[in-house]
Each structure stands twice: as structure tokens, then as C-alpha cells.
Amino acid sequence: MTERQDLVDALIHRHSTPATSLTGPAPDDVTLQRILQAAESAPDHGGLHPWRFLVIDGPALDRLGEIFVEAMRQKDPDATEETLERERLRAQRAPMIIAAIAREEPEHAKIPEIEQLLSAGIATHQMLLAARALGFGAIWLTGLRVYDDNVMRPLGLADNERLIGLINIGTVKDGAPTRGKRRREAAIERWTG
Template identity: 40%
Template sequence: MDAISALLTRASAARLIEPAPSPKDLETIFASAARAPDHGRLRPTRLLTIEGTAREKLGRAMAERLIASNPQAGEAAIAREAKKPLRAPYLIAVISVVDTDHPKIPEIEQVLSTGAAAQNIMLAAHALGYGCLWKTGGICYDDGIKALLGIQSGDHIVGFMYLGTIDPEIQDIEFDRPDGNSLVSEWR
């Protein structure tokens, strides 16, 4: 798929199934992330891959977090939380390791660079024929989850990229997308 087609057709996948991207395609996806713009060449982005039973371990930690943060959470909600990482065969936690004391490059620019890397992952996956979904939620801002993943509390989980094959039996989520021109106004 050419770049413009990928940009104009990318969408979040409704449901992801096996197989995960092949090792060769993962190399391309990682290389695309590494190509994100990066002010000051600070290299803030780290990619943590989570597959197989590691997804179950993450799901258990997510369920424990839900119980701790919401003692009223019912059995069904706890079970649903534990199963969330199983909704794709392959996850990438996209992390921004920030230098908050940098004299020139503010933290937000470092996080934006990692956000661009996350978007490159989505676009590369789409161009290679896979589905991708960018997931966040409270777990991204939770020190316990960060510690479990080996991330310092001051660093940022920009998102969990859920990757896999688009389930052909589930319709894509369709909605009205803004027209590009509607974002634009001229400043004089």
C-alpha cells in the first residue's frame, strides 16, 4: 500500500485475531517507530513487546488494579479487565523515557515524539495489512503497572498498541470522519 493510501484509510480495528505480525513485519513496524521525528535526538521512545502468557500476567495486574481502585467492581467487570490484553495476539507498550531537566527540549515534545512513533506503528501495521488499536486508560498512569513493566513513575506510557489480523467477520467501526478542510483556517 502506498503512503497516501495508508494515511487516508487507517482505522482502528474492530476485532483482532491471530496471527500476530510476522517477525519480518515486526522489524518493519519497529523501524517505522524509530523513524519518528525526535527534537534534539533524545531518543525517548522505548517499545515493550507483550505476547503469549505475558498478556495474561498484564491482565491479572490490571484486574488487581481495578479491585484496588474500585472495591465495588463486580466479578464480571474484574474478569473483563483481566481479559483485555487477550483482545490481540501482540501488544506493544509505547513508552516515553523523558529528560525533564533538558535545557532546550520540553517534556511535551519528547512525549509527542513518542506519540508520533505510536502513530507510525499504527500506519506501518495498516500498510502491511494488519489491524491495530491504540489503547490507554488508567493503567497508563498507574505507578504499580509502570513498576510491573519496569518503567519509572516519571516516564510515560503513551499507549498499548494492540496488533493482529483484522477479523473478517466483524464489521469495521464506521463513523463520520471530519473533513480535512474543517480543521483549517487561515491566519493572516
């Protein structure tokens, strides 16, 4: 099989690893640099580089858990201790979380915001593919906490930035399940003018 066929097969069979199936070690800095470098080849009309990534690991995961707890308290002042603890533990499921951030320049004359957002999404996806190719498991998680200003603000996002995902990454536990998507046959649809 050629390198190109390997790449296509990797894309066809891409899957996510549940965060609870990830353990240490997380990528070291040399490997992490390669993963982040993969994001840099994303299409980027105008060279705006409309994304950035925050690596959260070690003790910073504890702080992220507290941010999740505070965000839940703001959303639901009557949240039970069980609910708050579940929020806290969301930040502990993987040994590393990478906050994917889209940075938009709404007043840019030539590049619409949608193109900037799409570039950030592609950069994030390329990072996921690189992590998998380097032997790590990863999953792109969203949900209410990702879109919550009470999470974005403490992470230091600027007014023109938004969190688009929390990428949980680590070593896949032995025997861990993977979250494969139900695959559809690709349909060829031609426009004939």
C-alpha cells in the first residue's frame, strides 16, 4: 500500500476515542509540536491564521475543572454537589486538553468570517488526525461548556475569539473502545448546469 493510500484509509476509518479511555502519557513537547504543526497547513485565505490552541495539562486541568464548576453554578445556582463534581471531573478524563480557539476579524475586507471559522475548524481537525497518526487517541468535545462565556473568559479569550472545542488527548487504554461513526457510502452527485 502506498503512502497516499494509507492516508486515504486513515481518513476513511478515522474515529474518536472516548475521553474516559485516555490515560497518560500525553504527547511530550516534541510530539505536541508536530501535532500543532499539522494544524498550520490548514487552508488559510489571506494568511490570517484565524486560530490558536491552548494546551492544558498537569495542575492546569484542576483549574479548568474549577472553571467548569463555576460556569455550572452560574447557569444553575441550585446544581447539586453531584452535578458540580461531574463538571469538575470532566477536566480530568484525559491527561491533556487542547482548547481550540477560532479568532475572527469581522471587519476584514476580503475574507468573510465564515472562511475564518472554517479555517480554524480544519486546523483543529488536522491536529486530531496528526495525534492519531502519532499513536495517540483524541476526541473533539463541544457542548454547553465550550460555548459558555463563563468558560471562555477565564481561559483568556479576546472579544473576537470563540472556543470551538476541547480536544482531549492521551494514550489509549488497553482494550478501550473507539467511537466510530456510522459510515455512509459516499454519494457522487453531479451538477449538470
